[in-house]
Amino acid sequence: xxxxxxxxxxxxxxxxxxxxxxxxxxxxxxxxxxxxxxxxxxxxxxxxxxxxxxxxxxxxxxxxxxxxxxxxxxxxxxxxxxxxxxxxxxxxxxxxxxxxxxxxxxxxxxxxx
Amino acid sequence: xxxxxxxxxxxxxxxxxxxxxxxxxxxxxxxxxxxxxxxxxxxxxxxxxxxxxxxxxxxxxxxxxxxxxxxxxxxxxxxxxxxxxxxxxxxxxxxxxxxxxxxxxxxxxxxxx
Numbered sequence: 585x586x587x588x589x590x591x592x593x594x595x596x597x598x599x600x601x602x603x604x605x606x607x608x609x610x611x612x613x614x615x616x617x618x619x620x621x622x623x624x625x626x627x628x629x630x631x632x633x634x635x636x637x638x639x640x641x642x643x644x645x646x647x648x649x650x651x652x653x654x655x656x657x658x659x660x661x662x663x664x665x666x667x668x669x670x671x672x673x674x675x676x677x678x679x680x681x682x683x684x685x686x687x688x689x690x691x692x693x694x695x696x697x
Numbered sequence: 698x699x700x701x702x703x704x705x706x707x708x709x710x711x712x713x714x715x716x717x718x719x720x721x722x723x724x725x726x727x728x729x730x731x732x733x734x735x736x737x738x739x740x741x742x743x744x745x746x747x748x749x750x751x752x753x754x755x756x757x758x759x760x761x762x763x764x765x766x767x768x769x770x771x772x773x774x775x776x777x778x779x780x781x782x783x784x785x786x787x788x789x790x791x792x793x794x795x796x797x798x799x800x801x802x803x804x805x806x807x808x809x810x
Binding site for chain 2: 588626627632683
């Protein structure tokens with residue numbers, strides 16, 4: 585039973601490029617959460633999605649960031665026109681239902697040059 | 698705003714030592730407190746605590762919650778080099794956003810042989 589799968593593990597982008605981070609939840613999980621961990625900081629909630637729906641995006645920066653979880657395929661966190669301050673570890677977690685225990689993926693380390 | 702403070706931020710011990718990690722919190726409508734171990738990959742779940750005074754134990758690790766004083770401790774006895782990791786504390790509120798975890802910055806534990 586595979587865990588939460590994130591790819592890529594490491595992503596390097598130049599300023600102004602786009603970053604796409606992918607997350608496949610655990611089998612049987614339909615709830616996905618994205619967290620960001622900035623250097624020297626704790627994990628911070630970004631967005632909560634169910635299949636085809638954004639439930640809560642209160643932790644997402646207002647511009648350049650978007651997330652989706654289509655009916656088929658992984659959840660995608662998209663960052664347009666990346667800046668150096670976007671460099672961080674982005675973690676995805678999934679759960680079988682709302683408010684149930686979260687299982688985390690290994691994260692994507694985004695580095696913006 | 699919910700808040701979690703962990704101490705110490707880092708700790709270096711020798712194999713066989715016992716360590717105590719601290720977590721204090723402020724949260725509206727407390728639901729649970731969780732401990733995770735984060736090595737160079739996914740945060741892995743250790744304990745969920747919901748009631749005061751009841752110790753949770755798993756091998757050499759144990760944890761307890763004090764809801765009156767708003768803190769929790771994580772104890773590790775007879776430490777091994779494999780215990781080296783960042784230990785994360787998080788709280789969950791029972792309000793409408795009960796899927797959001799608020800994390801502390803973590804305690805970096807280094808166990809030397």
